[in-house]
Amino acid sequence: MKKVTKTEFINFLKKQSETFDIIAPIKGDKGIDYDIITDFDKIIFDHVNTDRSFKRFLFPQSQTLFEFKEGVITEAKKQNKKKFIVGIRNCDINSLKVFDYNFIEKEPVDTFYKELRDNTILITAACPASNSTCFCTSFKIDPLSIGHGDIGILFDKEEDSFYIQGNSSAGKDIVDGLSTKDTSDFDQKKEKYKKNHEKNRDLIKDKNLVEIFQSKLEDEKWGEIFKGCIGCGVCTFYCPTCYCFDIEEQGKFWNGKRVRNWDSCMFPIYSKETTGHNPRPTQKERYRNRVLHKFYYQLKHNNEYGCVGCGRCITNCPTNIDIRNIIKTFI
Amino acid sequence: MEVKIKERLSQLFDEQKINCAIIFEKGTMPDKNAPNIIYNKEGLNNLVWNSMNWNNLANYLPKLLGKKIGIVAKGCDSRSIVLLMQEEKVKREDLYIIGINCTGMIDMKKIAKDFGAEISETIFEKDSVKVKGKASEKEYKVKDFLLESCQVCKYPSPVIYDEVLGEQVKGFEGDNYQDITEFEKLSSEERREYFYKELSGCIRCYACRNSCPSCYCQECFVDSNQPKWLEKGQNIDDIFFYHIVRAYHMVGRCVDCGSCQNACPMDINILKLTKKLNKDVRELYKYECGLDPKNTPALSTFEPDDYNEFIK
Ligand code: SF4
Ligand code: SF4
Ligand code: SF4
Ligand code: SF4
Ligand code: SF4
Numbered sequence: 265m266k267k268v269t270k271t272e273f274i275n276f277l278k279k280q281s282e283t284f285d286i287i288a289p290i291k292g293d294k295g296i297d298y299d300i301i302t303d304f305d306k307i308i309f310d311h312v313n314t315d316r317s318f319k320r321f322l323f324p325q326s327q328t329l330f331e332f333k334e335g336v337i338t339e340a341k342k343q344n345k346k347k348f349i350v351g352i353r354n355c356d357i358n359s360l361k362v363f364d365y366n367f368i369e370k371e372p373v374d375t376f377y378k379e380l381r382d383n384t385i386l387i388t389a390a391c392p393a394s395n396s397t398c399f400c401t402s403f404k405i406d407p408l409s410i411g412h413g414d415i416g417i418l419f420d421k422e423e424d425s426f427y428i429q430g431n432s433s434a435g436k437d438i439v440d441g442l443s444t445k446d447t448s449d450f451d452q453k454k455e456k457y458k459k460n461h462e463k464n465r466d467l468i469k470d471k472n473l474v475e476i477f478q479s480k481l482e483d484e485k486w487g488e489i490f491k492g493c494i495g496c497g498v499c500t501f502y503c504p505t506c507y508c509f510d511i512e513e514q515g516k517f518w519n520g521k522r523v524r525n526w527d528s529c530m531f532p533i534y535s536k537e538t539t540g541h542n543p544r545p546t547q548k549e550r551y552r553n554r555v556l557h558k559f560y561y562q563l564k565h566n567n568e569y570g571c572v573g574c575g576r577c578i579t580n581c582p583t584n585i586d587i588r589n590i591i592k593t594f595i
Numbered sequence: 596m597e598v599k600i601k602e603r604l605s606q607l608f609d610e611q612k613i614n615c616a617i618i619f620e621k622g623t624m625p626d627k628n629a630p631n632i633i634y635n636k637e638g639l640n641n642l643v644w645n646s647m648n649w650n651n652l653a654n655y656l657p658k659l660l661g662k663k664i665g666i667v668a669k670g671c672d673s674r675s676i677v678l679l680m681q682e683e684k685v686k687r688e689d690l691y692i693i694g695i696n697c698t699g700m701i702d703m704k705k706i707a708k709d710f711g712a713e714i715s716e717t718i719f720e721k722d723s724v725k726v727k728g729k730a731s732e733k734e735y736k737v738k739d740f741l742l743e744s745c746q747v748c749k750y751p752s753p754v755i756y757d758e759v760l761g762e763q764v765k766g767f768e769g770d771n772y773q774d775i776t777e778f779e780k781l782s783s784e785e786r787r788e789y790f791y792k793e794l795s796g797c798i799r800c801y802a803c804r805n806s807c808p809s810c811y812c813q814e815c816f817v818d819s820n821q822p823k824w825l826e827k828g829q830n831i832d833d834i835f836f837y838h839i840v841r842a843y844h845m846v847g848r849c850v851d852c853g854s855c856q857n858a859c860p861m862d863i864n865i866l867k868l869t870k871k872l873n874k875d876v877r878e879l880y881k882y883e884c885g886l887d888p889k890n891t892p893a894l895s896t897f898e899p900d901d902y903n904e905f906i907k
Binding site: 293294312324325326395396397491492494495496497498501502510512514523525528531532533578579580582583584585586588589 | 622623624627628629630631632650654713715796798799800801802804805806814818820823826827828829830857858860861862
């Protein structure tokens with residue numbers, strides 16, 4: 265582990281920008297969100313979390329798979345500059361377990377995701393505080409960890425300094441060149457931030473959700489909890505772990521491209537079959553699918569939760585459907 | 596107000612005049628309330644009435660077709676009810692409308708920005724809200740932080756109801772499409788640039804569509820793939836196309852409730868498009884929708900002397 269001043273850290277990022285596109289949180293019209301950095305002084309480090317997760321940089325909302333022209337297929341153009349994403353919170357970095365399992369570990373490998381994943385350096389950051397909508401501790405995520413991603417950092421606002429640690433071999437190589445101050449006070453610093461996380465609630469408390477939901481697949485409460493839900497795509501598009509996509513051909517006849525776009529299980533067309541039949545005919549079934557996919561199916565098949573407790577679906581839902589209530593209703 | 600609404604709905608359940616009700620419940624967050632459909636009077640426990648009830652509750656009516664429905668309706672909700680009656684999505688005799696004289700809804704996103712810290716509590720007084728955070732608190736006048744649609748709302752009092760609660764409120768008397776008149780003065784390039792910039796943030800979540808009571812098609816044109824009307828990706832022209840077509844489907848059918856814009860997670864100003872068309876309908880057909888169920892909507896009728904400059 266190393267300890268550097270803020271100026272040193274910014275200079276370090278500037279140096280990386282020769283090789284990488286630096287993506288970090290800045291303040292926009294709407295709120296704090298990731299963007300490609302041109303002005304390094306604008307990067308924000310002490311926020312709770314960004315408006316949206318960094319998912320769109322590894323899994324873009326629209327991604328061209330290949331192009332075709334008069335019968336000839338050409339590969340989609342690759343972005344050649346590597347990415348360096350700074351400030352990823354612990355909930356969000358854990359969402360990659362879901363992506364890696366589905367897109368890399370399971371055959372066939374999704375080469376489009378893997379290509380972006382392999383060409384991105386991920387810098388995680390200990391969360392300085394929790395919002396009342398944070399519940400990552402339910403999933404055994406430590407908000408103050410700096411042990412994930414290629415590099416982990418803890419920003420101490422009081423001293424304006426950064427503790428920085430290489431985790432992967434690529435991360436270690438990058439951090440290697442930095443000079444350092446004494447880091448023996450790290451645990452003490454970490455302890456200091458603990459009290460900012462009191463609002464972060466463990467809603468699951470080691471209960472076995474697979475067993476619980478197994479017996480509740482047809483529970484009548486499913487008919488009640490979704491009622492205000494209008495079936496938009498806000499919760500799924502904001503969710504760092506939602507990975508569904510749809511593939512379409514764009515263009516005319518034999519000139520065009522094949523593109524994949526984010527899809528949402530909250531849309532009626534998502535589960536509509538060619539015959540016109542829809543096995544999830546109402547919002548009740550669609551909402552149930554979203555919940556079960558996060559807390560039952562993935563847990564059963566992969567032993568990982570499909571939710572990391574970031575709270576984005578709660579803060580952005582236009583009808584205040586609160587996934588925490590759903591968990592509380594059933595367990 | 597809250598107590599009265601509860602009392603009345605509870606009686607209506609008892610008298611079996613209604614078998615469900617569309618209400619607002621206290622939200623799980625201090626800056627949100629939750630629209631909900633309830634089926635018995637126990638459901639009334641969490642009922643709330645304050646200035647965070649911006650969702651247009653008429654949005655839930657088409658799904659409840661055939662039921663006896665109690666609905667709490669602000670001015671704008673009541674106009675949507677009229678529209679849905681005209682379009683035969685709800686029958687007047689199936690409804691019991693508790694009208695609310697509306698004093699306007701507050702823009703909590705704007706307040707959150709001004710407040711600067713996480714909001715832990717909101718306490719509503721008659722025309723103000725006290726916002727509390729961990730270390731600070733501040734009071735806001737509702738009228739200084741109204742949502743865009745509420746700032747220029749002409750019909751805050753319900754236009755159709757079985758009974759109405761609250762003191763009569765005066766609607767906005769100025770020109771509610773003044774901003775559009777200003778916008779029209781820009782060159783087409785400037786307007787185009789404005790929309791391209793604004794819509795570049797759109798994530799195509801369709802919360803705007805789904806939050807609107809006038810958008811009730813079984814299958815929306817954006818969802819249809821046989822035939823396919825537009826492409827689904829993040830190409831700005833496709834995004835623009837979606838918004839223009841949605842707005843066109845609103846001609847003579849938009850009640851200016853702002854529910855679409857308020858639902859947008861990306862804070863995109865989409866009212867500009869619908870307001871422009873509302874203004875045109877008002878000028879060209881002398882028609883404002885959702886006021887009288889006996890009227891026929893502007894585009895559902897034809898008179899020989901209708902405005903027809905565009906057919907040449
Ligand atoms: S839960 Fe909320 S955000 Fe998700 S589809 Fe329903 S209304 Fe939209
Ligand atoms: S379901 Fe909600 S809280 Fe869980 S990871 Fe997705 S957006 Fe975050
Ligand atoms: S548009 Fe008018 S009636 Fe509707 S919420 Fe705003 S002020 Fe009330
Ligand atoms: S388009 Fe927007 S303002 Fe118009 S009726 Fe629909 S939700 Fe209300
Ligand atoms: S709600 Fe906003 S982001 Fe979603 S589709 Fe509408 S304009 Fe786009």
